[in-house]
Amino acid sequence: MSDSTVPIDDSWSHDRLPPNVDIGLQTIIAGQHSFKRFYCQQEKGLTIGAHCSMNHVQFAIGQSGRVQIGNYCYFTNAVLLCELELRIGSYVIIGWNTTITDSDFHPLPPAQRILDAVACSPIGKGQARPLLQHAPVIIEDDVWIGPSVTILKGITIGAGAFIEPGSVVTHDVPPQSRVIGNPARIIGTNT
């Protein structure tokens, strides 16, 4: 169901959804700032399945970014930063203040970073930025992600994994495993 006139369900906001956002039946998007940083130009930039609850989630999606979310997901105050691709399965829970990104946003080599700093500045208006490598983030079904978690570029989190609060995920997480720490390490399995 694509309907650009669906209001965002929130007590003090009545903004309209951007036209390239597709949401399923009984999915709720609440929050004033959800689309403040939504610059996506893709035809289907953000697709959310049915029965999801997106409470104060920030969809910070760049021009070429695409975000796909399954059914029955429950996100609270998560920040989704996407320049390429973010694929989230069904029955995924994400806690408060968690950030997921598929980009580093700036190049690693120092010389290139100087060019980027200039291009990003008010002086470098219109100047092309150095090309960046993005890598898709994939979160499979039934994953639980706690508050204050950071998930970095190129990560795949396997089905049923349990990410403890405050973890910084720098490597792929196998299905059904439980991780904690910075960097996140496996501490057990989930059934």
Place this chain on the structure above:
Amino acid sequence: MAKSARTVPEDWYPGTIPSNVKIDDTAYIETAYSFSRCRSQILPEAVTIGYGTSAYLGTMFDIAPTGRVNVGKYVLLNGVWIICDHEVIIGDYTLCSWNVVIMDTYQAPESSSQRRMMLQQISQRSPRNLEAMNPGKPVHIGNNVWLGFEVCILPGVHIGEGAIVGARSVVQDNVEPYTIVAGNPARRIKRLDPIEPIT
């Protein structure tokens, strides 16, 4: 002390503070929005906030119907998310920095299949709150504790009197009194002298 649901003077948020939240007359609450996720209705005193305590913007009491939160005297809650299904106790003179998470529950069952059932039930509910599924593990934070910014306190943790938790630490195990812990997961890095004189 007001006994019914009440508003905060000059609040930007139109909601009210529930009647079973007991706030000392000397305490400061910046906005009633802090209680917008407070769903505790069973207990007559679901939340108590003591003498000289302050709760600033960003502080959220995310409390299930069975939850009870007890905040002591002179406590600073500078943007703290308290997620409670059962019991959270914060002692006197405790300082909590911004984006601290104190949780006695994961708000979801451990097993994926049970989580699926819970999420299906939530989608039929209005408002779509997560409700207590498992009994929470009480979190007790002692007197005179200092929690740095973005610290996470996990279910069941007890933090002893006078302890310091470094910024961005994730506390999984109990913290002894008068120690400094830091890291993710947190470990002890120093002991403090409880009787060091004030100079």
